[in-house]
Amino acid sequence: MGILSRLTRHKEAGAEDDAIVREGVERVIRLHPQLRLAAGFERRLSRAVRVSLRHLNEMIGKLPTARKASRETWSADPCIHAYFAAPDDVAQVSSRSEDLRRFFEENPGADEAFAVLGMVILERSTLGAKQEGEMVRTDAVRTTVSFTDHQIRICGCTDSGLRREIVLRMLEQLVLEGLSRITASAAQRDALEQERALLKTRLQLLERQGVGMGQVVGGAASADPAERVRLKTQIEENAQHLAKLGLRSEALQQELEQISEVLDDPAAHMDVTIRRVRLDAMNVVVDETSSAPAHVLDLPVARVPALPGKFRGFDLIRFARRDLLPVPRMADQANHPLI
Template sequence: MGILSWLKRRRQAPEADAAIDSAQVREGLERVVRLSPQLRLAAGYERRLLHGVRVSLRYLDELIGELPPACEASGKAWSTDAWIHAFFAAPDEVAQALSRSEDLRRFFHEHPGADEAFAVLGMAMEERRTLGAQQHGEMVRTDAVRATLSFSDYQVRMCGLTETELRREIELRMLEQLALEGISRMAGSAARRDALEQERALLKTRLQLLERQGVGLGEVVGGEATVDAAGRERLKAQIAENARHLAKLGMRSEALQQELEQIGEVLDNPAAHMDVTVRHVRLDAMNVIVDDSSPTPAHTIDLRVARIPALSGRLRAFALVRFARRDLLPVPSVLDQASRPLI
């Protein structure tokens, strides 16, 4: 769902704010403040953040609600589930990939009574174009350009006992990510402030040197004094401009209030900083993208792709999965498989 569709839905359903209860908002506020505890010292921090937390939770609630149910991640499901078949090249790769997750192992260790874990499977997704055989009507072209999708860098970082619990935690983690975006903006302002202060100190030093030169040599060398005077005016103008930039950033005593405002602005506009898009693709058994008119047997799947500007705009495909404890491979087996040569 993009920012335009979210804004449209927001206008059409203003009463949806009531769906986010006060307990959820309070929990969300605590998660945000936990990232930067000094915010509690800022005047009116609760009043400033509560609205943004409520807006963000509503947006994230819609995003998470649109995710499809968790699918079974197993070698058995590889032959019947179109998503699992697309994500992994072979049945035995499913358990191998998920068993490498330390977070998943820790979850089963901390929950000895759990027979399965609900988790978020994140993956790098790459689209490649190659030449290959492709059927066009009754003819087969061997030089057709084909696009294939491949998935790698499987990561499982978040687990839950139930799907409901998992979805709730995803929502809160996304809220934290939005708060981090606001904090990163403040960090950028602090770095800019330091650069401006260093620049101002340098300009003042240069001005002092020029003024000393004018006083000491102006009456002796004549024309040089005119050049120095022009240089002084130029430097004074640069210092004034530098001071204006510093004023926009505010005094250091105002830094905490600015951080509060930066975070609040991001939380007030979550769709501008985080988005989950849906990509509809039709894939054959070899993960070749085919169109609807192709006679090749294929399945259409909806891929969820997350975009987070704070992470350099990286795109990661992800899906909710169920993974059984019985499929968790022992550590030596996982390491064995990982060390095998690829060819």
């Protein structure tokens, strides 16, 4: 019976894996519908999507469970305390999310939402008081950490459902990277074809020099053999570059391959790391050797090489429906934005 149970669970897990792979392929096609016309698109994409999902699931699986975000947990949870400047900010920031409100509207039976809280992490160096042994220095350099631009975009009914959606959104980001490569190739093709047309036109003009009245009166410059050779060489190089891009009739197949290549190597295009930092109650970084009261925070940070300079911290939270502020109160608070 135990063996049968294990086999059943294995079969169910395999079916679930196949289901999310199919959904992943559909997400790719949704972003580039023409790929359906490419030969063997489903087989190629399924293989690449499965590779990406394996890597992305491993990354997201390392994230801590969703933490409750509320006025009460602001004092009890060091992370919530660090993310928000004051207890009331938790509900104010969360209630401004249109995606969170839409989630509760579309899920009337849900008492809470599991969501991704995205933030910009800012570090500043300032002068302040610092305990050094029995002495207190007032001119010590301190590093403070603050969290701004709070955004809640992705919501789910459960922790596992939320993680599944995060993985699929990350898969979409990889597809966008593949699409950017396709756009670059198309632009390169257009530039090469324009250059080729100009070079051919110039060569024709050069070859016609000395023909007609030019040869009779000597008013036109004689044809330059060296220039003609140089132009022919440039045209040949241009043709070689175009050949590498392939024929336009093959473009769709190449686009399928470009997107699949990105999906085959997700680690090169996306990364989530855990940044460990020790903060006191005022969000001042505390050295590991210090005996001052502090809490260790493990902050997930997302890095997307395709978006240079875009590093955003994020965390998984649970937000209760009852803590959602009414719209009239949100309108009143619009005149008092959070810093």
